Amino acid sequence: xxxxxxxxxRLNLKTVPGMDTRPTTDRIKxxxxxxxxxxxxxxxxxxxxxxxxxxxxEALSRGAQSAVFVEKAPKAxxxxxxxxxxxxxxxxARLLQMDVLQALAVLERGEPFDCIFMxxxxxxxxxxxxxxxxxxxxxxSENTRIIVEASLSTDLSYAEALGFEIERRKDYKTNTxxxxxxxxx
Numbered sequence: 001x002x003x004x005x006x007x008x009x010r011l012n013l014k015t016v017p018g019m020d021t022r023p024t025t026d027r028i029k030x031x032x033x034x035x036x037x038x039x040x041x042x043x044x045x046x047x048x049x050x051x052x053x054x055x056x057x058e059a060l061s062r063g064a065q066s067a068v069f070v071e072k073a074p075k076a077x078x079x080x081x082x083x084x085x086x087x088x089x090x091x092x093a094r095l096l097q098m099d100v101l102q103a104l105a106v107l108e109r110g111e112p113f114d115c116i117f118m119x120x121x122x123x124x125x126x127x128x129x130x131x132x133x134x135x136x137x138x139x140x141s142e143n144t145r146i147i148v149e150a151s152l153s154t155d156l157s158y159a160e161a162l163g164f165e166i167e168r169r170k171d172y173k174t175n176t177x178x179x180x181x182x183x184x185x
Contacts, residue, residue, distance in 0.1 A: 001013050001015055001025075001026060001052070001054055013052055013053075013054050013057065013083045013086075013087075014052060014079050014082055014083055014086075015051075015052045015054075015079065016051060016052055016073070016075050016076045016079050017075075024054060024055060024119065024149065028172055028175070028177075029054065029055065029058060031170065031172075032055075032147070032170075032177060033058055033059075033062060035168075035170070035179070036059075036115065036145070036147075037062065039114060039115060039145060040059055040062045040063050040064050040115070041063040041064075042063065042064070042065045043059070043063075043064045043065060043113075043114035043115050044064070044065060044066050044067075044068075044111065044112075044113045044114050044115075045059040045060070045064045045066065045067040045068070045113065045114065045115045045116075045117070046067070046068050046070070046107075046113040046115070046116040046117070046139070047059070047067055047068065047069045047070065047117050048070045048100050048103075048116065048117065048118040048119075048120070048130060049070070049071065049100060049118055049119050049120045049121070049126070050069040050070055050071040050076070050080055050095075051071065051076055051079075051080075051119065052076065052079045052080065052083060053069050053071070053079065053080035053083050053084065053095075054083070055117050055119070056068075056069050056093070056117070057083055057084065057087055057089055057093075059115070059117075060087075060089040060092050060093065061087065061089065064092065064115075065092060066092045066093070066094070067092060067093050067094075068093075068094045068095075068096065068103075068107065068113075069093060069094070069095045069096070070095075070096045070098070070100050070103040071095070071096075071097060072097065072098055072099050072100070074097070077095060077097040080095055081095065100118075100120070100126070100130060101129065101130070101133055104130070104133050104134070104137065104139065107139055108137060108138060108139065109138055110138070110139060112138065112139055112140055112141035112143070112144055113139055113140070113144055114143065114144060114145070115144070115145050115146075115147070116134070116139070116140070116144060116145070116146045116147070117146075117147045117149070118130055118146075118147070118148055118149070119149040120150075122150060122151040122154070122175075123151055123153070123154070127148050127150060127154065127156065128158060131146075131148075131156075131158075131159060131162050131164065131180075132162060134146065135162040135163050135164070140182060141182070142181065142182050142184060143181075144181065144182065145179060145180070145181060146164070146179070146180040146181070147177055147178065147179055147180075148177070148178040148180065149175060149176070149177055150175060150176055150178065151175055151176070152171060152174070152175060152176050154176065154178075156178050156180075159178075159180060160183070163182055163183055164180045164181065164182060164183060165180065165181060165182075165183045166178055166179070166180050167179045167180065167181055
């Protein structure tokens with residue numbers, strides 16, 4: 001796995017050994033960031049269930065002002081620290097080694113993020129818990145784009161009732177990305 005573009009382009013990133021994380025493949029990451037590129041310059045990026053940190057690091061490499069990484073697992077958090085140091089992107093980064101819902105509570109009342117990415121364990125309904133927490137959070141404005149990486153079978157039909165609209169869905173062979181924003185009132 002590597003950084004695709006930007007200041008850390010072509011640098012290989014470490015991944016967490018074992019099956020506890022599913023790193024986003026380079027091809028899927030490239031497609032995702034081709035979609036996000038117009039919004040990345042100087043954005044505030046939040047990477048939930050960060051794993052190796054590859055998504056937030058890609059955002060920093062491509063011009064994001066800052067990235068907050070949230071990862072509970074100690075081995076994965078250590079991997080994020082190593083990858084940030086190796087890519088020289090630690091200046092714009094903050095790592096919260098804790099549960100995602102706890103991290104959202106810690107971050108609450110801060111400025112809204114421009115982009116929130118989450119790649120939770122599949123088929124455990126973490127998406128619903130996080131979107132429920134974000135539905136009334138100061139961390140989300142009408143300009144915040146939320147991306148959910150999930151299994152192909154994931155149903156986010158409840159998102160509208162939480163005040164979000166799905167702007168786009170991009171399916172791949174093994175998973176999908178949902179792109180959401182708060183509904184305009």
